[in-house]
Amino acid sequence: MSRRTLAGGLAIAAAITLTTLPAIAEQASVRFPSAKFPLGSRSVPTKTMTNVARGIDLHTVRAGSATDGxxxxxxxxxxxxxxxxxxxxxxxxxxxxxxxxxxxxxxxxxxxxxxxxxxxxxxxxxxxxxxxxxxxxxxxxxxxxxxxxxxxxxxxxDGLDTTGPWDAKVAMIDSKTFRGSYVASLGTSVAKREAVSSMAKARKALVGVNGGFFNIHTSPALRGEPVGASVVGGRLLSEAIPGRSAVVLRGRSAKITELETSVTAVSQDGERAEVKGVNRAAAVDELVLYTEEYGAKTPTGGSDVVLDANGKVVGVRTSGAAVPKGKRVLHGNGLASDWLGLHAWQDYTIEVVTKIVDLRTKKTVKLTPDLNVIAGGVGLVRNGKVKITAKRDGHDSMNMILRRHPRTLLGTTKNGSLILATMDGRQPGVTVGANFVEAAQFMRWLGAVHAINLDGGGSTAMVVGKKVVNKPADGSERAVGDALLVLPD
Known part of the structure; x- marks a missing residue:
C-alpha cells in the first residue's frame, strides 16, 4: 500500500455529497417519516414514540452502527x-x-x-x-x-463517510392540535447562563431546547449574552447581527427568517444618537442600552443615564452600577458619554425607539407582548431545499461545516407545525452527531421546509417535563444563554 493512503487500509471518502431526497408532500398534520434514514447506508431506523401532551409527540430515533476507529x-x-x-x-x-x-x-x-x-x-x-x-x-x-x-x-x-451510529430526539408539535404557545427564555438574567431544565421548570414548560449561541468571548460574568437577536415577551434584550438567521415566535406560530434591529435615542431637544448595543459590553464611543433583565452592573469608565418607564431621566450617575428595577439605563463612554452630557439632562425625556425588520418580507415586526425571538446559528433548509448559509451566519469554517458535532435543530413544516430535534454526538461508538449538510438532510427527512441550526456541542439539550431526555456531550447539562420553551395552554 502506498504510504499516501491511511495505514491499515482505511478508506475515507474525500467529500460529502448532498443526498437527493424525495419532495416533501403536503401533510394534514406533522407525522414521523416512513422513508429510510437519510444518512449513512440509509437503513430503516429504530424509533419509539411517547405522547407528551395533546399535539406533542416525542420520538427517539436510532440508526446506523459503529465501524469507525x-x-x-x-x-x-x-x-x-x-x-x-x-x-x-x-x-x-x-x-x-x-x-x-x-x-x-x-x-x-x-x-x-x-x-x-x-x-x-x-x-x-x-x-x-x-x-x-x-x-x-x-x-x-x-x-x-x-x-x-x-x-x-x-x-x-471527521464529517466524511460514516456508518454512524446516530441517536436523536425529535419533538413534533402539530399545528392543528397543539393549543399551547412558544416562548424564549433567558433565565434569571441576560448576563447569567442557566440550564435549560431550570428555565423549563420556572415556566412549567412541556418541552425545552437550548437556544442560540452565547458570547464566550466576553467577561465570564456576562457570558449568558445571546449572540444575535433576543426578544422575550416583546422586549428587545439583545440586538440582531444583521442578516443572520433567527426564529420569530408568536403564540403557537414559529417563523424562520433573517432580522435587522435598530435602536435610537431621541432627546427632547431633538438630537438623535444610535444605540449600538443592548445588554452587552460597550466598545469605545458606544451608546448601549441596559434593561432590568441584564442582571449585571453597567461598564465602568463612562456615564449612565437612568430612564423610567416613560423615558424620563430620573438619574445621572457615574457608570458601574446595577440597573434599577423597572428602569432602563443608557450608558456611554467617550463620544457617547459626551452626547449624554449634552442631551440627557436630569428630568429630560429620552425616547428610545426600537425597530425590528424582517429582511425576507421587508416588514416591521411589532414588539407586542406575545413576541419572542431566538437567534439561530446557521440556516439549513429554505423552501424545502438544502440552503446552508454558513458564511452569512458566521460559521463557515472547516470545523463547523464539515466536522460532526451534537446539534440542536429547529424546523417548520408546510402546515406550520414545529419540529425540535437534538442529535447527540462526540460519543464514539454510541452516536456521532452531524455536520451541517447531514443536519439539513435530517431536517428535510423529518418534513421541515425551513430549518436552522441552533447552538450545539455541549450545549445541546432537550428537556421534556422535568427530565433531560438526550445525552449531553459534556456528560451533564450545560448552562446556556437562552432556551426555547413549549408551554401548555
Whole structure:
C-alpha cells in the first residue's frame, strides 16, 4: 500500500455529497417519516414514540452502527490539524524522520450556499479499532516524545463517510392540535447562563431546547449574552447581527427568517444618537442600552443615564452600577458619554425607539407582548431545499461545516407545525452527531421546509417535563444563554 493512503487500509471518502431526497408532500398534520434514514447506508431506523401532551409527540430515533476507529493526527505549524498540500508534505517528512509511516489524506469541505468548497490535507499515523483507543494513545505519546504535536482522533468526528451510529430526539408539535404557545427564555438574567431544565421548570414548560449561541468571548460574568437577536415577551434584550438567521415566535406560530434591529435615542431637544448595543459590553464611543433583565452592573469608565418607564431621566450617575428595577439605563463612554452630557439632562425625556425588520418580507415586526425571538446559528433548509448559509451566519469554517458535532435543530413544516430535534454526538461508538449538510438532510427527512441550526456541542439539550431526555456531550447539562420553551395552554 502506498504510504499516501491511511495505514491499515482505511478508506475515507474525500467529500460529502448532498443526498437527493424525495419532495416533501403536503401533510394534514406533522407525522414521523416512513422513508429510510437519510444518512449513512440509509437503513430503516429504530424509533419509539411517547405522547407528551395533546399535539406533542416525542420520538427517539436510532440508526446506523459503529465501524469507525481511531487514528493519530499530526498538527501543522499553524496548530491546526489540516493545511495546504505543501505544508502537509513538509509535516509528512517530519513524521517519516521519526521512523513512523505516515499517510497524507486529502479532505474536501463541501460548498454551501454562500461559501465555496475548500480542499485541505491532513497527515495521520495508524488506524485502530473502536476498542483499541489506548493503543492509539500510546502511539500518540511516542510521537510527542519525538517532538511532534499530535492528537488522537475518532474518525466518526471527521464529517466524511460514516456508518454512524446516530441517536436523536425529535419533538413534533402539530399545528392543528397543539393549543399551547412558544416562548424564549433567558433565565434569571441576560448576563447569567442557566440550564435549560431550570428555565423549563420556572415556566412549567412541556418541552425545552437550548437556544442560540452565547458570547464566550466576553467577561465570564456576562457570558449568558445571546449572540444575535433576543426578544422575550416583546422586549428587545439583545440586538440582531444583521442578516443572520433567527426564529420569530408568536403564540403557537414559529417563523424562520433573517432580522435587522435598530435602536435610537431621541432627546427632547431633538438630537438623535444610535444605540449600538443592548445588554452587552460597550466598545469605545458606544451608546448601549441596559434593561432590568441584564442582571449585571453597567461598564465602568463612562456615564449612565437612568430612564423610567416613560423615558424620563430620573438619574445621572457615574457608570458601574446595577440597573434599577423597572428602569432602563443608557450608558456611554467617550463620544457617547459626551452626547449624554449634552442631551440627557436630569428630568429630560429620552425616547428610545426600537425597530425590528424582517429582511425576507421587508416588514416591521411589532414588539407586542406575545413576541419572542431566538437567534439561530446557521440556516439549513429554505423552501424545502438544502440552503446552508454558513458564511452569512458566521460559521463557515472547516470545523463547523464539515466536522460532526451534537446539534440542536429547529424546523417548520408546510402546515406550520414545529419540529425540535437534538442529535447527540462526540460519543464514539454510541452516536456521532452531524455536520451541517447531514443536519439539513435530517431536517428535510423529518418534513421541515425551513430549518436552522441552533447552538450545539455541549450545549445541546432537550428537556421534556422535568427530565433531560438526550445525552449531553459534556456528560451533564450545560448552562446556556437562552432556551426555547413549549408551554401548555
Amino acid at each position: 481511531y487514528t493519530v493526527t499530526i498538527l501543522m505549524p499553524s496548530g491546526r490539524d489540516y493545511g495546504t498540500l505543501s505544508t502537509a508534505e513538509a509535516t509528512l517528512a517530519e513524521v517519516e524522520a521519526t521512523g513512523e509511516t505516515p499517510s497524507l489524506q486529502k479532505v474536501i469541505r463541501p460548498s454551501v450556499a454562500d461559501a465555496p468548497s475548500q480542499t485541505v490535507y491532513m497527515v495521520r499515523v495508524g488506524l485502530w479499532s473502536l476498542k483499541d483507543k489506548t493503543k492509539a494513545e500510546k502511539a500518540a505519546k511516542k510521537l510527542k516524545e519525538a517532538g511532534l504535536k499530535v492528537k488522537v482522533d475518532y474518525l466518526g468526528d
